[in-house]
Amino acid sequence: MGTKLVEAGRREEWTGPVVNPPVWRASTHLYANEAERKAANANNNDGQFYYGRRGAPTQWALCEALTEIEPGGFGTILYPSGTAAIAQSLMAVLKPGDVLLVTDNAYDPSRNIATGILKRFGIEPRFFDPTDVAGFPDRFCERTKAVLFECPGSLTMEVQDVPALTAIAKAKSAVSLVDNTWGSPLGFPALERGCDISIMSLTKHVSGHSDVMMGSATARDERLYRRLRRTAQQLGNIVSPDDAALMLRGLRTMEVRLQRETESALAIARWLQDRDEVAHLLCPMIAGCPGHDIWKRDFTGGCGLFSFVLKGRTIEQRAAFIDALDLFGIGYSWGGFESLVIPFDPAEIRSATPWPPANWDSDNRLGIRLSIGLEDPKDLIKDLNQAFTAMDQE
Numbered sequence: 176m177g178t179k180l181v182e183a184g185r186r187e188e189w190t191g192p193v194v195n196p197p198v199w200r201a202s203t204h205l206y207a208n209e210a211e212r213k214a215a216n217a218n219n220n221d222g223q224f225y226y227g228r229r230g231a232p233t234q235w236a237l238c239e240a241l242t243e244i245e246p247g248g249f250g251t252i253l254y255p256s257g258t259a260a261i262a263q264s265l266m267a268v269l270k271p272g273d274v275l276l277v278t279d280n281a282y283d284p285s286r287n288i289a290t291g292i293l294k295r296f297g298i299e300p301r302f303f304d305p306t307d308v309a310g311f312p313d314r315f316c317e318r319t320k321a322v323l324f325e326c327p328g329s330l331t332m333e334v335q336d337v338p339a340l341t342a343i344a345k346a347k348s349a350v351s352l353v354d355n356t357w358g359s360p361l362g363f364p365a366l367e368r369g370c371d372i373s374i375m376s377l378t379k380h381v382s383g384h385s386d387v388m389m390g391s392a393t394a395r396d397e398r399l400y401r402r403l404r405r406t407a408q409q410l411g412n413i414v415s416p417d418d419a420a421l422m423l424r425g426l427r428t429m430e431v432r433l434q435r436e437t438e439s440a441l442a443i444a445r446w447l448q449d450r451d452e453v454a455h456l457l458c459p460m461i462a463g464c465p466g467h468d469i470w471k472r473d474f475t476g477g478c479g480l481f482s483f484v485l486k487g488r489t490i491e492q493r494a495a496f497i498d499a500l501d502l503f504g505i506g507y508s509w510g511g512f513e514s515l516v517i518p519f520d521p522a523e524i525r526s527a528t529p530w531p532p533a534n535w536d537s538d539n540r541l542g543i544r545l546s547i548g549l550e551d552p553k554d555l556i557k558d559l560n561q562a563f564t565a566m567d568q569e
C-alpha cells in the first residue's frame with residue numbers, strides 16, 4: 176500500500192514536472208471555442224474542465240487517489256466534511272417512504288442526520304443492535320432500502336460482522352453504507368467485505384494534522400457512483416482546492432502514521448488492561464477485548480483510537496483524570512499527530528441497546544476515549560499514570 180499511497184492520483188497532465196498537483200483555484204474554466212464547450216457539457220466526469228463546481232485537477236487527483244487505494248472502488252466523491260459525506264450519501268440512495276437501518280453505535284451526528292433531515296423528508300430511521308447478526312433479518316421490511324454501518328463504533332468500539340450483515344442486506348436488496356473512518360481502506364477494505372459505499376471523514380487519518388476538514392464516499396459500481404455524483408452536484412457540493420492539496424499531502428504519509436499510532440496504542444492499551452482503575456478495555460486490536468475475533472478476521476490494520484470504561488468512580492473523578500492529563504488535549508476529533516482525550520456517556524443517545532451493556536456491573540459506565548498520536552508512548556503512559564493518581568485524590 177505504501178507504494179500506492181505515494182503514486183496514487185499523480186498524473187503528469189495534472190501535476191506537470193512538480194511532485195504535487197498545483198492548487199488550481201478556479202471558478203471559471205475557459206473554452207477554446209463553441210465545439211469544445213459543447214463537448215465538455217456532455218461529459219460530466221472528473222478530468223473534464225467545465226466549471227468550478229465540478230472541480231479541477233487538485234480535487235480530481237485526490238478523488239483518483241482515494242479510489243485507487245480502496246480495493247473494489249469505482250469512483251469517489253469529495254464533501255466539505257465527513258458529516259456532509261454521510262448525509263449526502265444517504266440522500267443519494269433514499270427517497271420518501273423508505274426505511275433506513277442505522278447501527279446503534281453510530282457517531283452522534285450520523286444519528287442526527289437520520290432522525291433530523293432524513294426523517295423530515297419522509298425517510299424512517301430505525302436503529303439496530305450492532306452485534307446481533309441472528310436478529311438482523313427481522314429488522315428489515317418491504318420499505319427498507321439502506322443500512323448505515325459503523326465499524327468499529329467510534330466511541331464504544333463494537334466490531335460489526337460486516338460480511339455477514341451486508342450479505343443479509345444484499346439479500347433484502349438494501350444498499351450497505353459504512354462509516355469507515357476508523358479503518359480507512361488501509362485497515363478495512365470495506366467494499367471487499369460487502370459494503371456498497373465506503374465513507375470516510377478525511378478530517379481524521381487522511382489529513383492527520385488537525386488543520387483541515389473533508390469527507391469522501393467511494394462507490395463500488397458506476398450506478399451508485401452516478402447517484403452520489405448527481406446528488407452532490409444538485410446540492411452544490413464542492414471542496415476547495417487548497418484543502419484538497421492539504422489532504423493529498425496527508426495521504427502520502429498516512430501509512431507510516433497509522434503504523435506508529437497503532438504500535439503506541441497497543442502498548443498503552445496493554446498497560447491500561449492491568450490497571451485497577453479500568454473495568455473494561457474497549458480496544459478490538461487487543462486479544463480478549465470485545466470484537467477482537469472479528470477484528471482479527473476482517474481488518475488489515477489498526478489506528479490509535481480506542482476507549483476504556485472506569486471501574487466505578489464519579490463524573491467528578493473522571494473530570495479530574497482528564498484535567499490532570501498534560502500531553503492529551505481535550506478535544507473532539509482524532510487521527511491527528513497529537514494525542515487527544517474525550518469522555519463519553521452513550522446511555523443518553525442509544526435507542527436499541529442498553530449502556531452499560533446488560534452483562535456489566537452498572538457502576539462501570541463512565542467512558543473515556545483516547546486518540547493516540549505520534550508522541551513517545553512512554554511519555555503518554557507516564558502522563559496517564561499521574562492522572563490516575565490525581566483522579567483518586569479527587
Ligand SMILES: *Cc1c(COP(=O)(O)O)cnc(C)c1O
Nearest residue numbers: 256257258282329356376378389
Ligand atoms: C469525525 C467523524 C465523522 C464526521 O467527520 P467530520 O469531518 O468531522 O464532519 C464521521 N464519522 C466518524 C466516525 C467520525 O469520527
